[in-house]
Amino acid sequence: MIFEKMNLKLKNMLTEERYQHSCMVSKVAEEIARYYHVSTEKAKVLGLIHDCAKDLTHHDLQDLVKKYHIRLTEIEKCIPGIWHAYVGAYLARDIFEIDDPEMLQAIKYHSTGSDSLNLLGKIIYIADKIEPGREINSNGKIRELVWQDIDQAMLELLNSELKYLVSKNEIIHPDTLQCRNEILYKNKFRRNDEKSRKTESFKKEE
Numbered sequence: 001m002i003f004e005k006m007n008l009k010l011k012n013m014l015t016e017e018r019y020q021h022s023c024m025v026s027k028v029a030e031e032i033a034r035y036y037h038v039s040t041e042k043a044k045v046l047g048l049i050h051d052c053a054k055d056l057t058h059h060d061l062q063d064l065v066k067k068y069h070i071r072l073t074e075i076e077k078c079i080p081g082i083w084h085a086y087v088g089a090y091l092a093r094d095i096f097e098i099d100d101p102e103m104l105q106a107i108k109y110h111s112t113g114s115d116s117l118n119l120l121g122k123i124i125y126i127a128d129k130i131e132p133g134r135e136i137n138s139n140g141k142i143r144e145l146v147w148q149d150i151d152q153a154m155l156e157l158l159n160s161e162l163k164y165l166v167s168k169n170e171i172i173h174p175d176t177l178q179c180r181n182e183i184l185y186k187n188k189f190r191r192n193d194e195k196s197r198k199t200e201s202f203k204k205e206e
Ligand SMILES: [Fe+2]
Pocket: 050, 051, 054, 084, 085, 110, 111
């Protein structure tokens, strides 16, 4: 389906405010994707439709969860705010004719994050949080960080999300924690790797 057609369809599914948010996420995602040599086409589309299920009523979301046989865990049943991401992945397939698993995954995990997110998925997660209409803590810092180290930017966003959830005594989805752990683990691994490379080159010099 061509982008313009998606745009028209989406406009009818969302409030004006949400539609504007989606257009900005689309632009930001496209920019980040270009910078990191990821498909700008995919990023642009995903940015646009990531929240396609967000303005459905709770009742409609419940019906779609049933229709698509989405098996919510007990924890997920307690966090209805994330259902739109799971349902959205199915609507992306059925309404927007997206059949690319990488794209469907990015929609599914744009709300919670996941340790299985690839670069495209991270771009959508980040673009959703930093588009110009969004107010977040340490916004400026994260906006700069995106162009230096995308994992670090992701980590900052996850940290601020987790701090917020803790401050509100809200349930935290395990995927969000695992997403953060994965980044920290990779960082540690990368640092250890660099350290051992330095030690090796030092030994060679000796
Ligand atoms: Fe969302």
